[in-house]
């Protein structure tokens with residue numbers, strides 16, 4: 001029986017970290033990017049292990065979104081390397097190559113098949129004039145699936161997994177609520193079971209109650225499918241709810257990195273201490 005005052009388990013509590021036993025799935029080294037006078041990234045290293053949620057936190061302008069864009073191969077850095085472990089996945093990824101050296105077509109294919117992304121702004125991730133199911137199916141089409149009934153069924157399954165109300169799967173995203181739009185983005189992102197799911201402020205701008213529901217969906221997906229996630233947020237509450245490990249960024253650099261519990265309970269860097277104490 002649950003003790004008085006203690007919330008009954010929902011099954012979505014954070015599990016003990018499933019970390020660092022396996023080979024990393026994502027490795028970046030020395031990633032640097034300058035825009036004019038701004039050094040957006042100043043030689044950043046990132047390691048992500050299979051099945052974990054890496055949270056990236058930092059103040060506005062610290063380089064979080066730039067780093068995520070690099071992971072999604074949307075931008076090319078001035079320096080650095082990027083590897084994804086895609087062994088055993090079909091179609092096979094470029095073996096051992098620095099992904100930053102791929103040409104535009106190769107990048108597009110890799111991104112379409114092996115990397116999922118949910119943007120804060122759904123206009124970046126969805127075609128507002130297409131149906132929600134069509135948005136998800138488009139992703140499956142890229143992977144070579146041409147059977148209409150099958151495409152529709154798989155799109156439906158991805159929408160269901162994202163806890164989207166499938167009765168509305170033929171509605172256009174611009175007729176849906178913000179929370180539903182994020183669920184369509186999520187369905188599109190997970191439809192092909194990506195090696196890594198990138199989340200750029202996925203719940204920022206949603207009502208608090210909707211935010212909590214979308215985070216619950218993400219946690220459920222993470223628990224049931226062990227999806228590897230990289231979550232960028234300026235909201236420490238979101239990071240604390242979701243992340244196994246946390247990377248703290250400031251002015252294009254990683255100032256601290258560690259297990260989420262350690263970062264929140266015993267932050268070492270002065271900047272992290274300020275962030276954590278400002279939140280408490």
Ligand SMILES: Nc1ncnc2c1ncn2[C@@H]1O[C@H](COP(=O)(O)OP(=O)(O)OP(=O)(O)O)[C@@H](O)[C@H]1O
Pocket residue numbers: 035036038039040058059060061062063064065066067234
């Ligand atoms: N395409 C671009 N052109 C010029 N400057 C850019 C570009 N992208 C990012 N920057 C600059 O790089 C720095 C890092 O930006 P970035 O968006 O990565 O930060 P962030 O931590 O994600 O901030 P926010 O939480 O406000 O989104 C900022 O100073 C930003 O103005």
